[in-house]
Amino acid sequence: MPLWLSQADWAGAIDLHQDKGLPVDLPGSLTDYKPPGVGVTLRISTPERAILEWIAITPNDLLFSSELVDTFTGLNTLCPRRLQALLAGCRSVKTKRAFLVLARHAGHAWYHRLETHSLDLGKGKRQLYKGGRLDKEYRVTVPEEFMDEH
Numbered sequence: 001m002p003l004w005l006s007q008a009d010w011a012g013a014i015d016l017h018q019d020k021g022l023p024v025d026l027p028g029s030l031t032d033y034k035p036p037g038v039g040v041t042l043r044i045s046t047p048e049r050a051i052l053e054w055i056a057i058t059p060n061d062l063l064f065s066s067e068l069v070d071t072f073t074g075l076n077t078l079c080p081r082r083l084q085a086l087l088a089g090c091r092s093v094k095t096k097r098a099f100l101v102l103a104r105h106a107g108h109a110w111y112h113r114l115e116t117h118s119l120d121l122g123k124g125k126r127q128l129y130k131g132g133r134l135d136k137e138y139r140v141t142v143p144e145e146f147m148d149e150h
Contacts, residue, residue, distance in 0.1 A: 047075070051072075063128055072105070096120075
């Protein structure tokens with residue numbers, strides 16, 4: 001990361017992470033952002049990629065925290081086509097399964113437009129929440145309130 005970026009008072013805190021199964025060249029990953037009053041344009045993650053990045057770096061014991069769940073509640077403008085492309089290119093089974101459970105729980109209209117049957121969600125069960133119940137659709141353990149009752 002360039003020194004000027006880390007020292008810019010408009011930038012806030014910046015943490016760099018490995019790609020965590022989300023290659024940077026996936027369609028729908030990046031967008032240009034020009035901060036007001038600054039003479040540079042930055043390539044930043046789209047909202048669809050940003051939520052996947054957040055899930056990817058979140059430890060399992062925090063995946064169902066109020067911060068992440070509350071954020072999902074406000075994500076009603078995500079683009080299902082962009083999400084589909086990002087989920088298809090994501091190599092992290094944990095990220096994809098956790099995203100889908102959280103998205104289903106939030107109940108957004110875009111969730112129902114995702115073609116989840118075409119995604120590679122890996123094989124076997126995964127423990128995302130210690131002491132949770134098995135979500136049969138996505139084969140992950142989740143807190144009781146995240147069980148799909150449909």
